[in-house]
Amino acid sequence: MTLVLLDLDGTLMDSAPGITTSVAHAFRTLGLPAPDDRALRSFVGPPITTSFPAHGVPPERLAEAIRVYREDFAATGMWDATVFAGVPAQLARLREAGCALVVATSKPEVFAVPIVERFGLAPLVDGVFGAPLDEQGTKADVIARALATLDRRAGDGPLLDGPVLMVGDREHDVVGAREHGIDCLGVRWGYAADGELEAAGAVAVVDDVADLAARALSLLGLGA
Structure with missing residues (x-):
């Protein structure tokens, strides 16, 4: 996968x-x-x-x-939020290419799950993982729980036997992914300060939502 x-x-x-x-x-x-x-x-x-x-x-x-x-x-x-224009189409393209998609957010999970459902993203992802309500821990902890849960879902065979990529807009996304040996693709349309993603070590930064799937697939070795 x-x-x-x-x-x-x-x-x-x-x-x-x-x-x-x-x-x-x-x-x-x-x-x-x-x-x-x-x-x-x-x-x-x-x-x-x-x-x-x-x-x-x-x-x-x-x-x-x-x-x-x-x-x-x-x-x-x-x-009081909106899905960035073009995001659903990009997620659909990633799924069509065979990628499993999981939300991993520092937002408490009790908020993240209903938000993903309310704004129509739930059918496009395979799970939503967030922080506990007290927000103790780091982005790396959220990623760790997502990876462990997906492994448990695998049953008799390994589920996480393919490449993994993080996509995020802030330095803590990059740092949290790196703790698990995962590259992070930064996105320019979020809330990072100028140069934040590059300084944190993002493997690449994509400027336009329309290019998200192609850049992610390229980094995953699945072509454009």
């Missing part, structure tokens, strides 16, 4: 509007100055548990900030 691991926020979906609105709501509710728009966009991708402290939330108020954020996100923010 050839496996493609797919990040969600910034790779398959433009999730920034809902995430940044809920983050700003949390800062305002706590009476703290909200980050500017550029800083708010940096919240998209990494665990919220690390992003809040990095932007001024004191340790003693972190649990409160996370609670307020999640309440607002669950009510409205998680649905």
Whole structure:
């Protein structure tokens, strides 16, 4: 089997509007100055548990900030998102080429699964793996659980006996994949800062959604 691991926020979906609105709501509710728009966009991708402290939330108020954020996100923010134009067609092309597709996201799985279902991506992927609700761990941990689960599904024979590729838009996608000896194809349409993906060691970076499947298949040795 050839496996493609797919990040969600910034790779398959433009999730920034809902995430940044809920983050700003949390800062305002706590009476703290909200980050500017550029800083708010940096919240998209990494665990919220690390992003809040990095932007001024004191340790003693972190649990409160996370609670307020999640309440607002669950009510409205998680649905304020769109699938990037062209993504479904690219996923369909990868499946037609024989790839298994699995979402591997740092977003808590309790949010990721209904989002994938609500926005019509569920029929195009073979599984959705996310972080626990407390968001403890790293992207590498999410990938590890996805790989282990797929192996268990194999039954008597190995399922993960072909090449594996990660596709993501942030440095933690690249680093998490590398911990498992997996190359990461970066995507330019997400939320990475200029040069972030290259500096992290992405094997390549694709600029346009329309080129995603062809570039992934080429890196997997399946041609264009």
